[in-house]
Amino acid sequence: MSAIFESVHYIYPSKVHALRGVSLEFRPGELVALMGENGSGKTTLLKHINGLLKPVKGRVIVEGIDTRTASVAQLSQVAGLVFQNAEEMFFESNVFDEVAFALRNFGYSEEVVRKRVEWALKFFELDTYSSQSPFLLSGGEKKRLAMAIILAWSPRIICLDEPTIGQDSLQKEKMKHMIKMLNTQGRTVLLATHDVEFVAELRPRVILLSKGEVVADGKCEEILTDETLVKKASILMPQLVYAFKRLEDLGFDSRVLDVDDGVRQVLKVLRHESV
Amino acid sequence: MTIIQVRDLSFTYAGSSKPALKNVNISVEKGEFVLVVGPSGGGKSTLLRCLNGLIPQFYEGEYSGKVVVDGLEPDKTPTYMMSQVIGMVFQNPQNQLFALSVEADIAFPLENLGLPRDEIIQRVEEAMELLNITHLRDRSPFELSGGQQQRVAIASVLAIKPKILAMDEPTSFLDPLTAAQLLSIIDDVRKRLQLTVLLVEHRVELAAAKADRIVVVSDGCVVFDGSPRDFFEFYDSHLYGVSSPKVTSLSKRLKTHLEKWNRVCLSAEEFEAEVRSLVSHL
16 A cells, blocks of 8 residues: 555644544555545645644554654655645755755765756756746746656655646646656555546546545546535536536436547437437 | 727836737727636736736836726826726735725725715625625634635725726635636626626636637737637637636537537536527427
8 A cells, every 4th residue: 555544633733623534545556636625634634645744643654654653754755745835845046956955865966866857847847947046936837846846756655735726728738647647657646636627637536525534535437426425525516517417307417527428428319319 | 988998018027038018909898808818927917917007107117008098097197096997806815905804904995095984884885795795894804715805805996996897816716616606706796887807817617608708818919809709619729828618628529520519618508508409409
């Protein structure tokens, strides 16, 4: 197992009970989306994987390590977390050093560091900003820099907190390909997101959280098309599912997650009836 | 009647070598709902800032061209006067709120305008009612949810009674459900008040069907200006960094398969109507 949560509870110093007995298993190479309204516990859950937060009750095992016995620095080598607010990750004076920081700390030679940083910056189309301050980048660029920082040392588990916020459609498309690529390389990718359309395109395992508890866990096709579950988690249904739900009385199946499914459904009904 | 006229507008921020806007020409009619879209960094926010005079009055740079908003030239008119004609709402409502209660926040700009007490009270009540936040009047804006905060920010702008409402990604801090609700409220309010609305919004799937017009700004230029339906039907919106609503992509595909498919749909409701009419004619 990549990561195991055993009846995990977490209570913030402000007394907010953010996780209430969460038990989950993440297999190596799995792609998982954590969904649910603001305050449902998505970010808190991700922060347990690299040990930023430790359970107050229960335990979290990441790649065989009980997170209570390891430091964030140790856990970060196997599990990288890209924050929702990318700026929280920055402190260097230029983009290159920002990406190089962790690699240098892990003890890689300067030659390897340079190669990894150049690869990561190029991949995220940030190579022209190498010597600029990270704080001067646009919102979307900051988000990509945060990802470049994590991917540069290529941890086995990658956690992304709201990766699509502030990204235009071209960048989202790229991010989708990147996530698929990481996944085919056998990495475990966990996303916390509100973006149902992005999730519908990726078709991951979906875990719905509400008030610190897991309310559903299963295939994207089943969960995002279930009106009761979607309502319970206060998320929007994908637009195509919503459109086809309105047509159920005409014999349409509403489990339509992409345009290809939709074309097949409409042609089936219209052509069948016209025969 | 034309309420906004932009002619050959160019602007380069001080310290930047690349112009943020290049020879932009747009005119907006009174009461129109204009959706402004395009890739990040393309110039959308810069365009809005030129309409209320924040550019060139508060941002330094090289400005050329002519802008007329309700008869005033924003580059030469004091911003307190511009704010009575064009109200601005930004991404993060927290930047706009500061008073200790919702009521006081909405009243603040009116007190600054020196309006009589009775008029202030009346306008605050009206604005709270429009945005459905009357029950929050005594709450501190900072303990409200993001969606409620954004409604307070819009109410405080509308209490000034501007003719134009310009919004720069007002839903980007909100979850999708709250964003959908906010955009419905905005659409309802602008119809009731016959406001002219300029909305910069990435969530095209929630806004496209409501807008009269779409203006695509990319690399500092207006690359499309026309009806949303034409844009999505005849252009590949992805090439402009604009995601197309899923029902739009689907109806575009169906149009190539089915001769009788009538139009490219912008919302789930339009899609439903199209399918129903085809089924009933079988």
